[in-house]
């Protein structure tokens with residue numbers, strides 16, 4: 001099969017890490033008989049320098065016309081770069097908001113995988129970690145309290161602020177479907193997280209999730225209150241497969257989930273919408289402090305490319321193959337500087353990409 005991938009290298013370490021991910025995809029192409037055609041799209045600081053805006057209409061149109069989008073990272077050194085003297089809507093990160101909106105992405109997937117080889121980076125105790133854990137947070141991205149009506153008023157001399165948290169059943173249904181689809185490609189277990197003992201939106205959330213669950217009889221589903229979930233993630237993260245939740249709870253829980261893995265250079269992510277077109281990117285930023293030095297860990301981006309194969313192209317064996325190659329390289333003791341530990345072999349960005357590609 002042929003796949004058209006819009007590639008957004010972006011700023012800082014973005015071009016270096018995306019290059020390695022494409023190298024690994026090309027190796028998959030050779031092994032499994034696929035062709036990945038890349039179209040480079042400008043976004044972020046590089047786009048500001050070239051066009052005056054962080055994402056042009058043409059760049060967005062190219063991304064929309066592709067089968068999927070692979071992104072490095074955007075942004076510069078916030079204290080130093082001239083990009084941050086521009087108004088907020090013209091800064092590099094505005095490109096991210098514009099592309100997510102333009103592509104209609106409402107679902108964020110954040111896997112929290114602790115590779116047993118990197119246990120040392122995990123802040124949890126050994127008896128909790130066991131052989132490592134592997135779950136994914138599915139977060140609703142475009143509804144809830146971040147997008148509800150808000151106001152700040154003064155009533156009888158007292159300042160008062162109100163935020164509202166609206167969700168309609170369609171918004172809940174479409175994100176729940178993604179969670180069940182993801183579960184079908186993983187361990188077939190969904191924990192839906194809410195605050196149904198207090199919030200009406202959460203009670204509706206529970207009802208709709210139950211309705212969607214009937215379409216997926218193979219998937220085991222349960223509910224969990226968000227305060228309990230925050231606790232369970234550090235008490236016993238191994239229990240989770242897919243964690244489904246609304247926007248604000250997901251914002252908090254996905255950061256907690258990242259933290260328990262301990263290695264920012266290893267964390268992939270995906271944003272999805274109504275169609276198969278997704279935006280795949282590492283969870284970290286553009287790391288301007290190490291840009292251009294062949295020091296960046298490309299694994300988060302390589303694992304994001306594996307997610308693209310799994311969720312946008314339904315290439316499950318190929319995605320597994322990339323993840324196995326990453327594990328093999330870690331088993332053999334190769335490390336970039338951010339995950340380096342005693343007795344291991346230090347390699348650069350390019351060498352790490354080469355090693356993973358060779359093991360495909």
Ligand code: NAD
Pocket residue numbers: 072073074075076077078093096264265281283284285286287288289290295296297298300338
């Ligand atoms: P960051 O994630 O870029 O860096 C934090 C620290 O982690 C730095 O010390 C960096 O060197 C290190 N690091 C990050 N990724 C690494 C990797 N792959 N390998 C090795 N080390 C890595 O966060 P920051 O410093 O807060 O932000 C830098 C810039 O990135 C800012 O302009 C910010 O706005 C932008 N940003 C972009 C995105 C995105 O494009 N999605 C996300 C977050 C931050």
